[in-house]
Amino acid sequence: MAVQQVAVASAGLGKLKARRRRSWGGWRFVGPFMLVFALVFLAPIGYSIYLSLYRDRLIGGNSFVGLDNYTQALQDSQFWAAFGRVALFLVVQVPIMLFLALLVALAIDSGRLYGKAFFRVAIFLPYAVPAVVATLMWGFMYGSQFGLVGNINDALHVSLPDPLGASLVLTSIGNIVTWEFVGYNMLIFYSALRVVPSSLYESAEIDGAGQFRIITAIKLPAIRGALVIATIFSVIGSFQLFNEPAILRPLARNVLTTDYTPNLYAYSLSFAGQQYNYAATVAIIMGVITMVIAYVVQLRGTREF
Amino acid sequence: MTTAVRSPGRTGKAPTAGTRPHRRHRRRSVTLTLLTSLVAIYSLIPLIWLVINATKSQQGLLNSFGLWFADGQFALWDNIHQTLTYDNGVFLRWLANTVLYVVVGAGGATVLATLAGYGLAKFDFVGRRGVFAVVIGAVAVPGTALAVPTFLMFSRMGITNTPWSVIIPSLVSPFGLYLMWSFSASAIPDEMLEAARIDGAGEFRTFLRISVPLLAPGIVTVLLFSMVATWNNYFLPLIMLKNPDWYPLTIGLNSWNDQAATAGSQAVFNLVITGSLLTILPLLTAFLILQRYWQSGLAAGSVKE
Numbered sequence: 377m378a379v380q381q382v383a384v385a386s387a388g389l390g391k392l393k394a395r396r397r398r399s400w401g402g403w404r405f406v407g408p409f410m411l412v413f414a415l416v417f418l419a420p421i422g423y424s425i426y427l428s429l430y431r432d433r434l435i436g437g438n439s440f441v442g443l444d445n446y447t448q449a450l451q452d453s454q455f456w457a458a459f460g461r462v463a464l465f466l467v468v469q470v471p472i473m474l475f476l477a478l479l480v481a482l483a484i485d486s487g488r489l490y491g492k493a494f495f496r497v498a499i500f501l502p503y504a505v506p507a508v509v510a511t512l513m514w515g516f517m518y519g520s521q522f523g524l525v526g527n528i529n530d531a532l533h534v535s536l537p538d539p540l541g542a543s544l545v546l547t548s549i550g551n552i553v554t555w556e557f558v559g560y561n562m563l564i565f566y567s568a569l570r571v572v573p574s575s576l577y578e579s580a581e582i583d584g585a586g587q588f589r590i591i592t593a594i595k596l597p598a599i600r601g602a603l604v605i606a607t608i609f610s611v612i613g614s615f616q617l618f619n620e621p622a623i624l625r626p627l628a629r630n631v632l633t634t635d636y637t638p639n640l641y642a643y644s645l646s647f648a649g650q651q652y653n654y655a656a657t658v659a660i661i662m663g664v665i666t667m668v669i670a671y672v673v674q675l676r677g678t679r680e681f
Numbered sequence: 682m683t684t685a686v687r688s689p690g691r692t693g694k695a696p697t698a699g700t701r702p703h704r705r706h707r708r709r710s711v712t713l714t715l716l717t718s719l720v721a722i723y724s725l726i727p728l729i730w731l732v733i734n735a736t737k738s739q740q741g742l743l744n745s746f747g748l749w750f751a752d753g754q755f756a757l758w759d760n761i762h763q764t765l766t767y768d769n770g771v772f773l774r775w776l777a778n779t780v781l782y783v784v785v786g787a788g789g790a791t792v793l794a795t796l797a798g799y800g801l802a803k804f805d806f807v808g809r810r811g812v813f814a815v816v817i818g819a820v821a822v823p824g825t826a827l828a829v830p831t832f833l834m835f836s837r838m839g840i841t842n843t844p845w846s847v848i849i850p851s852l853v854s855p856f857g858l859y860l861m862w863s864f865s866a867s868a869i870p871d872e873m874l875e876a877a878r879i880d881g882a883g884e885f886r887t888f889l890r891i892s893v894p895l896l897a898p899g900i901v902t903v904l905l906f907s908m909v910a911t912w913n914n915y916f917l918p919l920i921m922l923k924n925p926d927w928y929p930l931t932i933g934l935n936s937w938n939d940q941a942a943t944a945g946s947q948a949v950f951n952l953v954i955t956g957s958l959l960t961i962l963p964l965l966t967a968f969l970i971l972q973r974y975w976q977s978g979l980a981a982g983s984v985k986e
Binding site: 399400401402403405406408409410412413415416417418419420421423427476480483484486488489490495496497498499501502504505506507509510512513516517523527531558563564567618619623643646647652655656659 | 708709710711713714716717718720721723724725727728730731734746747793794796797799800801803804805806807808809812815816827828829830831832833834849850852853858884885888909912913915916920930931932934935938939941950953954957960961964965967968969972976979
């Protein structure tokens with residue numbers, strides 16, 4: 377649940393309700409949250425930075441190495457290969473998913489569907505399914521044993537390419553992620569569309585605007601905030617890709633290596649290789665890249681067209 | 682509140698064409714409905730697959746068509762029985778753990794987010810801008826970057842491999858904070874709080890008696906979404922827990938699935954599938970029953986965009 381900051385920022389400080397004189401009273405409400413927040417957000421970030429500046433050697437023990445871990449990571453071909461895969465994933469999967477979500481949201485909002493409540497709920501449901509279950513299900517279906525792919529091959533005497541083979545596995549993961557999050561993004565878009573004042577559409581129709589024109593001239597600009605938020609969420613999600621490849625691994629061990637995504641790489645560095653310092657460095661680099669991209673998306677998205 | 686915005690506005694304006702002037706005529710479209718149905722089918726097929734295959738034995742899974750029932754076999758009850766009793770009923774243990782994590786983690790997250798969101802929206806206090814900046818800044822840091830250092834910190838504190846290591850990080854929901862903050866700002870009139878204060882009610886009493894009832898749809902929304910996040914959590918328990926006695930359902934199911942790949946143990950795919958079905962049912966039910974609440978809660982949250 378990362379990024380609502382765009383909306384927060386725009387809703388934010390300007391609207392401050394200064395009903396009461398400044399005091400410490402609000403802390404009684406905000407304090408408990410901030411305490412836990414400091415423990416599980418701020419402290420680990422600080423600790424991570426600390427870790428990344430040290431190295432644990434067999435001889436000499438834990439010693440300060442400055443930015444050595446960073447220079448090592450920036451020249452690490454395993455890291456960059458993993459980064460390349462999630463970057464490709466981001467560039468292909470995210471636009472497809474968001475576009476699909478947007479189309480569905482517009483369709484439901486248009487009021488021209490039969491059974492719109494059904495669609496809203498049915499398409500959202502996969503969001504409530506754990507990534508583990510989603511991946512297991514799709515993994516079974518992809519499988520050649522009792523999967524649908526195997527069934528189709530047998531029934532039609534064809535041989536479809538293996539969805540878990542080297543050339544298709546990233547696409548197959550993209551399909552799982554799309555399945556999980558289309559409905560969620562649809563709901564974000566739909567919630568934003570619902571609060572567009574209908575008087576805007578009326579006057580546009582009086583001016584003779586067609587449906588397509590209403591969508592491009594009114595609806596899309598009106599939900600720009602939601603589009604930006606959904607994009608940032610998806611960027612973060614792609615860069616953190618872990619569950620799906622990790623759970624599919626037993627089905628495709630040769631393809632889904634332990635350094636398939638940066639997150640898997642950091643995970644295996646720390647828990648298989650005990651290289652905590654280097655893992656922290658990799659995580660920080662991914663964090664910085666994510667923040668930069670999120671920031672760029674936000675700048676571009678909130679700028680006037 | 683959105684319905685108020687959407688419902689017909691000024692009457693008596695430009696009497697167009699005789700019919701109700703401000704309702705856009707919404708001819709329902711069969712084509713659009715069919716197109717949207719494709720997405721709905723895509724969303725539902727894996728779930729249908731899951732239900733169908735939960736009725737098959739391990740043998741039936743291997744030799745029947747994936748999207749239809751196995752001949753002369755309905756092993757659902759048997760599968761459920763086996764799932765619940767396999768390995769001394771460990772599934773029930775995992776279920777109990779998950780419920781514990783959800784009740785304490787998601788419940789706590791909702792309480793903290795509600796208090797803090799209310800505090801930020803309705804009090805002007807020293808350090809308010811600081812809270813704002815810190816939360817927004819930290820939220821952009823990907824969870825991965827936090828996972829390893831959190832694990833190391835918790836391991837020093839001696840709480841890895843205990844329920845606390847899963848519960849404490851679940852207590853913070855920045856998304857919940859944002860939602861409750863924007864919801865409080867719009868749902869609670871300041872005049873009401875003023876009146877309560879003039880009557881001499883304490884801040885917490887005012888909060889419980891006046892604000893909480895007004896915040897109900899927002900609270901239900903935050904609760905549902907934190908429940909999903911906790912119930913579906915995989916990465917966090919994966920690194921924190923080694924002892925199967927503390928596993929939540931997600932980790933447990935995946936460990937069953939991995940059995941097939943482990944030498945010397947039997948494949949229990951029928952249990953993985955039935956277990957998956959049992960795992961997703963509670964959340965799907967909660968979402969369906971509480972639709973009205975979370976949909977209005979989300980819509981109110983997006984007013985602020």
